[in-house]
Amino acid sequence: MNDTRTPRARIEPWNDPAASAYVRVEGIAKSFGAQVAVANVDLAIHKGEFFSLLGPSGCGKTTLLRMLAGFETPDAGRILIDGADMTGVPPHRRPVNMMFQSYALFPHMTVEQNIAFGLRQDGAPKAEIADRVAEMLALVKLDGFGRRKPHQLSGGQRQRVALARALVKKPKLLLLDEPLGALDRRLREHTQFELVNIQERLGITFIIVTHDQEEAMTMSSRMAVMEHGAIRQVGTPAEVYERPASRFVAEFLGDANIIEGRVTSSANGRLQIAAEAAGCTIAVDGDGLAAGAPCAVAFRPEKLTLAKDQPADTSSNAVAGTVFDIAYLGDMSVYHVRTDAGATLRVAAANSQRMIERPITWDDRVWVTWAPGAGVVLDR
């Protein structure tokens, strides 16, 4: 086999039943008074993973990360890192380092002193500290900035000092709380690649918290989508995007058309669904639902096709409607179609040809069609 894939794509320990997890979170829960921050979370993260915790603001991502670092004590459950139970282990004794959302750089210390801080705590020899600090400065491309104080740096430079400081002790696990949140868009995209590069080079397991789905999709080997303190779905970015388990996941991760309906028949792994609200019949891959069961199907806008001509077969997976809005996004356009039954569908089409013979425009009558594999039946 001619394998040109990246190492990340080839190694999938989570699919290997013999592989044991490096970080194990078992039944962790945490409340602040009446406010449940994290509710009964289980996670298994493998060595060398770039794992994202993704979810809207306030869903408990930071709290979960802080329990891994030891800053919060779980109300229930336990955390194992490399087989060792972390219950009762204070933060300064954990083989874990964290990059704080605010960076938390020591303002009274120079960049060098900040980076050296962790090594000093271990009583490393001076020469070794100097070498390691120089190494880290080179890694984050800050050579020559060692003598500056944090306030003399730009936001992006501070972010890199924080990263270097957290990496200098070669932790078993690096926790990153919204590491790119304070950077502007261009710098953020650039830094995403740098982070992935550094992670691959050092082989350290990363757990990163973010509320930005694009960021999570670009960087992670796997991600966990959180809502209200609970984990809704864990998987590779492609798995979670292509096969969202719930309406929440489907809508949080990218755009989704969700059509409600009722199962009319189920045979050979194929469901027939009558969607009255949209005014169509859906044939979709799936099973486990009996005839008559209510269900919802999610369609990514780019999985739907738009045509002016009526397709040959309109018995299923096709619906007629009218274009009432077009959002031009440069590389593609999103067409908003109102079906004759009154539902709204968003259809994305690449603007690959500049001169389209019969461009679709406002108020055009169109047909929206899709393949049986395009929709995903949602669990909840």
Next chain:
Amino acid sequence: MNTSWGKRLVIAAPYLWLGLFFLIPFLIVLKLSFAEVVLARPPYTPLIEWLNAAGQFAPKLRVNFANYLLLLSDDLYIRSFLISLRIAFFATLIALAVGYPLAYAMARAPESWRAILVMLVILPFWTSFLIRVYAWIGILKNEGLLNAALMAVGIISKPLVIMNTDWAVYIGIVYSYLPFMVLPLYAALEKQDPSLLEAAADLGAPPWKAFWTVTVPLSLPGIVAGSLLVFIPAVGEFVIPDILGGSGTLMIGKTLWAEFFNNRDWPLASAIAVVLLVVLVVPIVWFQRQQAARAVEDGR
């Protein structure tokens, strides 16, 4: 034109204030310190004599350095200065040792409590300073509250003699000036980002080490400000050594008072005041330069 005048007035106001209430009185004291004591009213010679003995107009400047020379030659004054500096120094250290944990606890208290705690610290100011110092007599005297309590518990069998010793002066100064130590410390500690301590712990520092390497250095401006606010008034303190220290306590403020009111030697008392000011101005200027240098270094 109008606004520029208004602006100048606003800028000039603090200088006018300083000139009126600080510089002029100081110049008067300075002038007095170069005079000679006489049995007259006022009890000192003028700096400039306009008329000679024959009553003719012949202005003559009379600058008398004898007061300053006396301060150097009579070791009573030097000793008073040294004792004052020593008492103020140790009282400042004690106030720091007591005030730091207090300020730290206040800064770490739940946010809703902090305003109340600050109020409690400044609450004693609502009672007269003099009355509060007098109240300490009731606590510290041989048959006072402290001795009664200690003997009731059985820690001591006969009363501790605290009144009219340096101990009473230390207690009085630390008690009176503690708020001036606590408030700047609190201000410095309260604005510290708690995630800095978490970062230190995360990097392997046990709590005591995180405290020494992060909390203390970052609170240094508060330590310096609080220490100066205690040290400077403590050096010249008169009421506390007079009321609690008894006759044996030799502090410069008391000596000054005695020269002024008991001996009616205004020029000598003024000379003491001038020297005291110079002794205290040195640390203040040093502190200011320090702060300015830090500000430049930090680019603030």
